[in-house]
Amino acid sequence: MLQNILEVNDRAAVENRERLAAEAVTAVNLISAPGAGKTSLLERVIPTLRAGLRSAVLEGDIATTRDAERIQRLGVPVIQLLTGGGCHLEATLVRKGLDELPLGDLDLVFIENVGNIACPAEFDLGEAAKIGVLSVAEGSDKPAKYPLLFHEVAALILNKVDLLPHTDFDLDLFERDFRGLNSAAPIFEISCRTGEGVAAFAAWLEERVRETQGVEIGPGPE
Amino acid sequence: MHELSITQALVEQVDAVRVANGGGRVIAVEVRIGAWRQVVPEILLTYYESLVRDTPLEGSRVDIENVPAAARCGKCATVFPVSDAWVVCPDCASPGGTMLGGQELDLVGVELED
Numbered sequence: 001m002l003q004n005i006l007e008v009n010d011r012a013a014v015e016n017r018e019r020l021a022a023e024a025v026t027a028v029n030l031i032s033a034p035g036a037g038k039t040s041l042l043e044r045v046i047p048t049l050r051a052g053l054r055s056a057v058l059e060g061d062i063a064t065t066r067d068a069e070r071i072q073r074l075g076v077p078v079i080q081l082l083t084g085g086g087c088h089l090e091a092t093l094v095r096k097g098l099d100e101l102p103l104g105d106l107d108l109v110f111i112e113n114v115g116n117i118a119c120p121a122e123f124d125l126g127e128a129a130k131i132g133v134l135s136v137a138e139g140s141d142k143p144a145k146y147p148l149l150f151h152e153v154a155a156l157i158l159n160k161v162d163l164l165p166h167t168d169f170d171l172d173l174f175e176r177d178f179r180g181l182n183s184a185a186p187i188f189e190i191s192c193r194t195g196e197g198v199a200a201f202a203a204w205l206e207e208r209v210r211e212t213q214g215v216e217i218g219p220g221p222e
Numbered sequence: 223m224h225e226l227s228i229t230q231a232l233v234e235q236v237d238a239v240r241v242a243n244g245g246g247r248v249i250a251v252e253v254r255i256g257a258w259r260q261v262v263p264e265i266l267l268t269y270y271e272s273l274v275r276d277t278p279l280e281g282s283r284v285d286i287e288n289v290p291a292a293a294r295c296g297k298c299a300t301v302f303p304v305s306d307a308w309v310v311c312p313d314c315a316s317p318g319g320t321m322l323g324g325q326e327l328d329l330v331g332v333e334l335e336d
Contacts, residue, residue: 003329005328009227180307
């Protein structure tokens, strides 16, 4: 016998993925340590996305609706997912969040995971891409110390680059370690404080949305 | 602490196997965990012990097989062991191969009382 222990989660993830694909919605799973700037990134990037691109946010937290309130001010639909102590989101909780969203009227769903760079990497939520956010204040050794996350991400945001002159963050070491785990994912150097680099990340997201909508499964050829 | 939800899922699976096979007591459980799964065996065992208390799984042994991580080079197809956080081909130095092993998280066997 051979059974995947995360079978229940992974089955829910497959269902989420199929549901999102049926509506041609791109979902991205944002993963970072607490305070790296996931919510700030959303506050910056959502207004930067091209006009007419309809986005929504599933906001994962252990407690409080503070982040959801911040997102609400952007005028996009937001659903708070509270894990009540759990250190990561699971696909079954995300499914409940998707139930609450008007998927037919959306192009892009951001899933903001619980702040943590170990556990969330283990759980497939049904997203199209995992996006890692690392802030320079955390140190350049993080890819080497949390390899699973950095191996899994489709894009990596290096946030708070405006602080680089004030930290010991070693860009070369960081890039070398990250490329040792992941040769394909683009790195976006961003400052959510100044807005630097946000447009390039927005363009990358728009490209992902175009890909999803380009391969939308419609009725087959006659 | 994601070991808690993983262990909860494991206990539910073991119990389902038990019920489907006559409903006796469980003697041993065999699981396979990849080196890259960030699962600490001691924590899993501690959670397991508390979760199975006062159930037909109480007292069962958990045997954990650790699977080392390996990767295949995208350029020259060499298969190499991955130790630490460094997926770089030892032959041609290309970074970021495809992981072949190390991400297992499987229930492999359940031993039931006769």
